[in-house]
Amino acid sequence: MSQSLRAVRGMNDIFLDDAENWEQFEALIRDWLKSYGYRPIRTPIVEPTPLFKRAIGEVTDIVEKEMYSFEDALNGEHLTLRPENTASCVRAVMQHSLLHSGPKRLYYYGPMFRHERPQKGRYRQFHQIGAEALGFEGPDIDAELILMCARLWDDLGLQGLRLELNSLGSADERAAHRAALIDYFEQHRDQLDEDATRRLHSNPLRILDTKNPAMQALVEAAPVLMDFLGAESLAHFAGVQAVLKDAGVAYRINTRLVRGLDYYNRTVFEWVTDQLGAQGTVCAGGRYDGLVEQLGGKSTPAAGFAMGVERLLSLWLASGGMPAQEAPDVYVVHQGEAADRFAFPVAEGLRAHGFAVVLHCGGGSFKSQMKKADGSGAPFAVIIGDDEAQAAEVTLKPLRDAGEQRRVAADQLADMLADLLLAVDDDNGSV
Ligand code: ATP
Ligand code: MG
Numbered sequence: 001m002s003q004s005l006r007a008v009r010g011m012n013d014i015f016l017d018d019a020e021n022w023e024q025f026e027a028l029i030r031d032w033l034k035s036y037g038y039r040p041i042r043t044p045i046v047e048p049t050p051l052f053k054r055a056i057g058e059v060t061d062i063v064e065k066e067m068y069s070f071e072d073a074l075n076g077e078h079l080t081l082r083p084e085n086t087a088s089c090v091r092a093v094m095q096h097s098l099l100h101s102g103p104k105r106l107y108y109y110g111p112m113f114r115h116e117r118p119q120k121g122r123y124r125q126f127h128q129i130g131a132e133a134l135g136f137e138g139p140d141i142d143a144e145l146i147l148m149c150a151r152l153w154d155d156l157g158l159q160g161l162r163l164e165l166n167s168l169g170s171a172d173e174r175a176a177h178r179a180a181l182i183d184y185f186e187q188h189r190d191q192l193d194e195d196a197t198r199r200l201h202s203n204p205l206r207i208l209d210t211k212n213p214a215m216q217a218l219v220e221a222a223p224v225l226m227d228f229l230g231a232e233s234l235a236h237f238a239g240v241q242a243v244l245k246d247a248g249v250a251y252r253i254n255t256r257l258v259r260g261l262d263y264y265n266r267t268v269f270e271w272v273t274d275q276l277g278a279q280g281t282v283c284a285g286g287r288y289d290g291l292v293e294q295l296g297g298k299s300t301p302a303a304g305f306a307m308g309v310e311r312l313l314s315l316w317l318a319s320g321g322m323p324a325q326e327a328p329d330v331y332v333v334h335q336g337e338a339a340d341r342f343a344f345p346v347a348e349g350l351r352a353h354g355f356a357v358v359l360h361c362g363g364g365s366f367k368s369q370m371k372k373a374d375g376s377g378a379p380f381a382v383i384i385g386d387d388e389a390q391a392a393e394v395t396l397k398p399l400r401d402a403g404e405q406r407r408v409a410a411d412q413l414a415d416m417l418a419d420l421l422l423a424v425d426d427d428n429g430s431v
Contacts, residue, residue, distance in 0.1 A: 010116070010124030020326060025313055026109065029129055032155055036148050038107040038131055043088035045111065049078040055087035055263060055291060059203040066114040081113035086263070086288070086304060087295075089132045094297045103135025109309075121279030127309035131285075134292075137301040139239030142267040142287055143247075145305055146240070149271055149283055150249050156316050161282065163249065164270045166257040167237040169229040171265065171290065177228040178204055184222050191218045208258050224255045233266060240267050263288040267303065275318060276311055283307040327377030328356040329421060331399075333369035336386035343384050346394055346410055350382075353414040374399055379424050380417065400424070 007013055014022055049069050056062050068081040082088055085108045098104055109129045116122055131148065133141045146163065153161050168174060181204040185192060192200065193215060196207045208219055229237070244251055251269075259268050268286030276282070285305025292300035330350060334343035347359040358376055360369050366383070373381040383395040383405075394413055397405035398420075408416055 008124065010118035012123060012125070021313065021317070022309075025309070025316065028155060029109065029152075032148075032152050033107045033129075033131065036105070036131075036144070038105045041089055041092060041106045041108050041132075042110070043082075043085065043092050043108070045082055045113075046079050047082055047088055047091070049080040051087050051091055051295070052080050052083060054295060055090065056084070057203070057263070059199060059206065062114060066116055068113045068115060083114045084112055084306060085110070085128060085130050086132060086291070086306070089130075089304075090134075090291050090295060090302070093134055094292060094295060099135050099300065103133070106132045106134065108132075119279070121276050121308070121311050121314070123310060128306045129309060130304060130306040132302065132304035134302045135300060136303065139236045139267070140243065142236075142240045142303050143243030145285060145303055146244060146251075146269055147247055147249060149305065149307075150247070153271075156312070157319050158312075158315050159319065160275060161271050161273050163244075163251040164254040164257050164272060165241070165244075165251045166254055166268050167226065167229060167233060168258065168265050168268055168286070169225060169233040173228045173230055173233060174205070174225065174265070177223060177225045180223040180228070181205065181207070185218075188218055191215065205258050208256055219256070225258075226253075226255045236266055259284060259286060263291045263294065265289050269305070273315065275315060279308075279311060281308070282311045282315065326356070327379075328358045329378060330355055330357045330380050330382050330417065331373035331376045331378040332357060332359045332382045332384065333366060333373055334360065334384040335363075335366055335369070336389065338386045338389035339384040342389035342392075342410075346382060346384065346413065349410070350414055350417065353418070355414070355417060379421065382413070396420075 049067070052067060053063055058064075062083045067083055070079060071077070072079055089106060089108060093099060093104065093106075107130065110127060111125050112128050113125055115124060118124060131145060133145065146165075150163075153159075169177070182200060185196070185200055185204060185207060189197075189200075191214075192207070193210070193212050195212075196210060196215065199206050205225075207215075208222065210216075210219060241251070257268055257270060259270075264286045266287040266289070269284070270281050271283040272280045273282060274280060283305055285303070287301070287303040289299070289301045291302060292298070332343050332347050334340055343359060347357045350357045358378065360372060366385075370381065379398065379400045381397045381399055383397055385395075388394050388407070392410050393407050394410055395405055396408050396413065396416065401424075403420075
């Protein structure tokens with residue numbers, strides 16, 4: 001296949017077993033979100049570029065170098081494939097006045113786009129599950145968001161996920177810290193790399209987030225935001241921690257956790273693992289009370305998190321938590337003119353009773369059809385020859401054990417199959 005027709009680098013096709021794993025994972029995720037009262041929101045994948053610039057911040061990795069931005073060739077609009085979904089959620093909530101009827105717990109699930117260097121756990125199209133709680137002020141919702149994550153790890157059987165926690169305080173507190181930071185880094189100008197020098201006055205907090213080993217010592221000795229927090233911020237932070245302690249959720253306070261997006265304040269957190277190499281953060285979130293106002297609305301408290309689905313899935317796979325793949329209940333083989341026609345109502349009749357049925361298509365000998373039936377993983381084959389068709393009957397043949405094959409009236413097939421499948425499940429030890 002010509003290189004120019006292949007999928008875009010860093011963007012993956014997901015199919016068959018993998019795609020089924022995704023679907024099983026997604027079903028679990030939806031149940032989990034529902035169990036906390038979160039309701040879905042779906043926003044467009046493309047948004048006006050200024051939305052992300054304003055929400056995420058001009059001096060951030062995402063806006064500076066990761067966005068898929070383009071000009072609509074037809075009308076010149078500046079558009080961007082969403083690199084994250086919080087900005088769009090907040091936009092939608094504002095646009096449709098969703099908070100008029102009170103605070104909302106919302107969740108989203110879907111693809112995000114960032115132009116990063118592709119590697120394991122880092123893609124250009126990747127997927128996030130996110131929860132956004134809008135209109136809640138107190139530390140209880142922050143704590144609940146974190147507890148939710150802990151429950152999901154439990155539901156998925158994931159171990160070894162660690163919680164890192166910090167508070168970024170209020171805008172004023174950050175401003176005081178920021179001034180102190182600029183002072184400090186100015187005194188050590190000679191040790192700043194190019195990125196840091198550029199960010200010194202535009203976004204000095206982000207210097208703390210540097211991955212440059214040469215700057216680690218400098219960054220470690222820098223003024224700590226926690227020391228600038230006032231009573232209210234400290235009380236909020238203590239409130240979050242009290243709930244976590246009651247629930248027995250362990251955490252580490254990491255005063256250097258600043259998050260890569262500008263909109264956070266007060267509580268921020270990350271769930272990290274050592275099992276995924278360099279891409280160890282599976283979930284990141286926090287409070288973003290200023291974002292609605294930043295987008296032109298009235299001040300609204302908000303908090304949320306986003307999880308990387310690819311990273312979570314690979315952890316789930318590694319922990320062996322994946323249930324067996326789905327096989328159909330029945331594979332229908334048929335040969336002869338009357339049989340070929342009769343096979344359709346037989347298959348449809350079974351589906352109407354809720355069975356998963358693969359109807360053989362494409363003809364071929366009984367022998368080759370039976371091979372396909374075997375390969376399908378179905379526990380039963382329904383065999384129809386002209387003989388059976390004329391008598392409105394079918395032959396039901398067990399494929400996985402030594403049971404007898406038998407002739408059954410077509411109108412009794414569903415009942416019989418239900419009994420037999422129940423017996424198969426019992427043998428397998430399930431209910
Ligand atoms: P990182 O430091 O790994 O780049 P980030 O701070 O940019 O992460 P967020 O914007 O907070 O990430 O996104 C939340 C989660 O989404 C991350 O913790 C991660 O699990 C996942 N994620 C982010 N970017 C990617 C990507 N390019 N490919 C796969 N997953 C990603
Ligand atoms: Mg990133």
